Amino acid sequence: MTLSNQALDDFRDAWHAAEGDDFASRLQRQSLEALAAENESLRPVLFELTSRAQSELDLHLNGETIHNHEANAESFAAFVRGVADATKELAKHMLGRQRRASTLRILAPSPGSVRVVLKAAPPDETPGRTAQNTRTPSVDSTSLDTVAVLLSRAQHEGARSTDDVLSGLAADLPHRAHAGLKRAAKAIDAQDWDIAGELRSQHGFQLVHVGPLGAKALLRVLDERQESSDVARLVGVIDGQRRSVGALWFTPDSAPAIEAAVPSPELMEQVVQHDAANARVRAIFDVVTIVGKGANARRRQVYTLRSIEPLPETPTLI
Secondary structure: OOOOHHHHHHHHHHHHHOOOOOHHHHHHHHHHHHHHHOOOOOHHHHHHHHOOOOOEEEEEEEOOOOEOOEOOHHHHHHHHHHHHHHHHHHHHHHHOOOOOOOOEEEEEEEEOOEEEEEEEOOOOOOOOOHHHOOOOOOHHHHHHHHHHHHHHHHHHOOOOOOOHHHHHHHHOOOOHHHHHHHHHHHHHHHHOOEEEEEEEEOOEEEEEEEOHHHHHHHHHHHOOEEEEEEEEEEEEEEEEEEHHHOEEEEEEOOOOOEEEEOOOHHHHHHHHHHHHOOOEEEEEEEEEEEEOOOOOOOEEEEEEEEEEEEOOOOOOOO
8 A cells, every 4th residue: 555645754753753762662663663564655764764874785595505594604604795895895995995894784694595684884873863863874885785786787687798887887896896796796606596685775675686697797797807998978868777777878969879887876866866857967977998808808888977967958038
């Protein structure tokens, strides 16, 4: 059942009213959580109220090597460590640091195939009501979003010999993040896992799926070499976007359409807003010449969005 905006606001108000630590408040929150579990419209609202703006990556491992909710311990550890290391290296790169401990947390693995939830640690907050605190995603949360989108994109185009968007997303990563992603991809490929779940973030809930084909595609692009780079400044219209796989379709004025990588959740949010407004935009892309591995590897150009803004409206003469 779809609820009205007023009903969603009433749910938020009820949660805020029950934010105390007394027994009655805890009981009220449990009741509200049970209500949200029965209504899809309330799930994102409950996550918004409880996550403190930090993302969660909820994954289920399936495949022929999963038996009775059990997985190979060494490969499972390699997968989790790979995702954690890649997330840490992305966060270090964003902060401009050489050293930083990982703050990614893992909820206890549970049955249901084999389930694991990775989440960004919430930042310290001053006491007070949720509504009175300003909450934004941490760099770890944003980095976890990026890793999840990269995994999904790898599976999305895993059957193709080349994927310019996946190459663009991988090219945008700091090189130190490659080792963690390779470790995770090799674990998926070796165990023939089919991993499905969802990324829960302040931008909503997105399906995540990666299997052996996606793992092979990710390993392939992580071995590609960047030969040269340039910048393209283009004016045109957005011809579609997919947040879950980090992709933008863009039609420049008087030029062929391109598919480009969108490397961050914040940039994708701008794309979504401009797309919904049907706005003509000015976009700046990095254009990287990529060379694959092997004797007959071909060169190709991949586009990665750097910035996007609406064009000012042209005044109409009356």
